[in-house]
Amino acid sequence: MFLTFLSPVCVALIGVIQANWRRKDREDAEKYREKARLEEEARKREQQATAAGVRSLLRSAIVGMHHACTDQGWASTVQKEVLQRDYDAYRGLDGNGVVVALYEEVMDLPTKG
Secondary structure (H helix, E strand, O other): OHHHHHHHHHHHHHHHHHHHHHHHHHHHHHHHHHHHHHHHHHHHHHHHHHHHHHHHHHHHHHHHHHHHHHHHOOEOHHHHHHHHHHHHHHHHOOOOOHHHHHHHHHHHOOEOO
16 A cells, blocks of 8 residues: 555656756756857957957058058059058958058059069
């Protein structure tokens, strides 16, 4: 008689324990997904900030090259090669604006050395 009473109680306890484990697993999975989502957002913000910083540095280099070359009235082959590389990278980072005109002005200058 004791076993007939104990058996359903054990089954019920096991069911409650199993339900708690499943609930805990779902909660843990949700916490993990939320943490992963936040980390991905932070990674995207960091990548955007890095791209913006590199774009700014490239823009500054292109503007500086433009001033140097227009002041001397010509551009060397090396200066044009460096400018081309910087400009391509700048455009690859979605850079635009006045830099296009500056690039074209330098590329139209006479080439020396």
